[in-house]
Amino acid sequence: MAKIITVINQKGGVGKTTVAVNLSSFMSEYFEKILLLDFDPQSDASVWLCKDYGNPVSQINTQQHTPKTEDILRFGLKNDLDDSAVRLELKALSLSAVSGHNPAVVTTSLNLDRIDREMTGIGERKAAAKLIETIKIISEDYDLVLIDTAPYISNLHYIVVSASDYILIPITLDATAIGGGGNVINLILSDVRKYYNNPGVSVIGVLINNYEKVSNISKAMEDMALEVFGDLIFKTRIKSAVKLRELPILNSTLDKIYPKLPLSQDFKDLALEIYNRMRG
Numbered sequence: 001m002a003k004i005i006t007v008i009n010q011k012g013g014v015g016k017t018t019v020a021v022n023l024s025s026f027m028s029e030y031f032e033k034i035l036l037l038d039f040d041p042q043s044d045a046s047v048w049l050c051k052d053y054g055n056p057v058s059q060i061n062t063q064q065h066t067p068k069t070e071d072i073l074r075f076g077l078k079n080d081l082d083d084s085a086v087r088l089e090l091k092a093l094s095l096s097a098v099s100g101h102n103p104a105v106v107t108t109s110l111n112l113d114r115i116d117r118e119m120t121g122i123g124e125r126k127a128a129a130k131l132i133e134t135i136k137i138i139s140e141d142y143d144l145v146l147i148d149t150a151p152y153i154s155n156l157h158y159i160v161v162s163a164s165d166y167i168l169i170p171i172t173l174d175a176t177a178i179g180g181g182g183n184v185i186n187l188i189l190s191d192v193r194k195y196y197n198n199p200g201v202s203v204i205g206v207l208i209n210n211y212e213k214v215s216n217i218s219k220a221m222e223d224m225a226l227e228v229f230g231d232l233i234f235k236t237r238i239k240s241a242v243k244l245r246e247l248p249i250l251n252s253t254l255d256k257i258y259p260k261l262p263l264s265q266d267f268k269d270l271a272l273e274i275y276n277r278m279r280g
């Protein structure tokens with residue numbers, strides 16, 4: 001059974017996608033089968049990792065529609081998940097979604113937001129339970145599942161966190177990103193524990209991304225982050241490096257393109273820290 005980590009911060013541009021995508025490769029040091037699940041309608045992780053993503057010509061030529069996160073969720077919403085045949089069908093659907101991608105990735109699109117509206121038809125509580133179960137079922141055949149999320153808080157955020165073992169919160173050293181991270185922890189975790197019946201979810205860590213150890217201001221912000229999050233902050237910081245910005249157009253990850261870059265060592269250290277925290 002996979003461990004599920006959701007990468008989340010309601011603040012935009014703090015590096016959620018950068019961290020989720022690169023970890024989906026760097027964590028392969030410790031986990032064999034890894035799935036990256038795109039839960040952000042902006043689809044940045046999908047575009048990053050899948051060369052032909054959204055290319056209408058290739059979709060028309062192959063006459064097939066690769067299932068996306070929303071298709072998988074919709075299937076879970078409409079079917080009886082206690083039925084073992086349905087569970088098998090759901091797994092087959094998610095398998096066809098990931099085929100050909102390395103790391104395995106389930107892509108998404110702007111249509112993901114529609115799921116929110118479709119939930120109201122069958123009662124929000126029941127729908128949420130079904131979607132949580134759907135995420136768990138498709139995770140069963142993996143060792144680690146990483147979920148990238150959108151920079152706001154919606155029903156779907158509560159659902160993914162409810163399906164997760166851990167949340168990972170990237171922040172940058174500015175007051176709003178630190179505040180956003182703090183809000184995520186307080187709001188979501190208490191609600192998820194209380195209303196969504198997942199008392200086990202915990203924060204694997206808060207990651208300082210885009211780190212520059214230069215100014216007095218960033219030192220003051222680092223102190224503020226340490227004060228807010230304490231031991232939750234990973235020892236590893238991901239430095240600021242423009243090379244990271246090239247990776248999406250190369251449809252690749254840091255370890256594959258720049259394995260010798262100090263930044264690759266940052267991600268290696270982060271992967272080890274996460275692994276050690278997961279082992280307790």
Ligand SMILES: Nc1ncnc2c1ncn2[C@@H]1O[C@H](COP(=O)(O)OP(=O)(O)OP(=O)(O)O)[C@@H](O)[C@H]1O
Nearest residue numbers: 012013014015016017018151210239240241244245
């Ligand atoms: N350590 C870093 N050094 C330099 N640039 C970075 C770093 N981390 C992220 N970036 C850049 O910052 C921008 C935002 O990063 P990213 O898309 O990962 O953030 P996000 O939190 O997923 O954003 P959104 O909230 O829109 O989903 C991107 O252009 C990315 O390349």
Ligand SMILES: [Mg+2]
Nearest residue numbers: 016017040044
């Ligand atoms: Mg993103």
